[in-house]
Amino acid sequence: MRAVPVRSIRRLAAAGLLVLLLSGCQTVGTEGLVASDAPPEISGPAASAIAGDMVSRLAEQIGPGKATVLIKPDTSPFGQALEAALKGWGYAVVTDQKPDAKKAVVALAYVVVPFEGQVLARLSTPNVELGRAYTVTASGATPASALSLLKRG
Template identity: 40%
Template sequence: MTLSRRLFLKALGNSALAGSLAGCKTTRTGWFNPATSMDAAELTTETATAIAEDMVAPLSQHLDVGTSTVALRLDPSEFGLALDKSLRGRGYAVIKADQEVVNGAAIPLAYTIQSDAAQILVRITTPTVELARSYQSTINGAASLSPISILTRSI
């Protein structure tokens, strides 16, 4: 390989790397922003409910039930409504992400849902824990396709 071709390929690789990093954006805390909740999957009510209940169960092992207030960006998506209902059903107080808390601090919670033809990828994030799992939509709701991934952080 000639020197000029090698330099060209190296420059091309560097520009590809720089271009991919240019799209990265640092949020307020470097990794988490409670206003980033997004449901891009447009789930049915049954699927959204099944997934929300399945994700809130392990979340309750990491956030104190009954004493924690969760700040959730409420939106009209099926998953947003199902997550709100599931959190309340587990004993959490749920407020809007921009609402002021009277006593104590609220735990900001964000979620993202993306899907393709074969699976639905769900991620729920708080400052101290992040849960992720993939699902497949079924007639009666959803079935998990993977074990749940749990990442804990100390702040």
């Protein structure tokens, strides 16, 4: 029997945690989205790199700039970077209203979790969830896993 390298075990654990994060929201509708959360200790450059990558992938799924995005007000580096990235892709961003059935508003929640030297990031809408692990450096962040995509309905 061959010994399994520690690195493989860590990658498997990170993938398992990512699956758990992605499976946490199974209800369709804005009430089912998880509460947005990002640790304040993620640096501005890392937050910008992660938000930029995740929003570009979100745009591939919902179309660039075709909706108004509703996010919770957040002063963390990631919250600010996410709002800037959304606006950079042409989305109108609102933080202070309930979704209105008459308007094309997409509720967006996010979770950013440090885990074993990496950061796991997740964006959730009622129809799409994206997740990815990142390696964070002083100058930014780079993807450390493939993109995980879950589409509903």
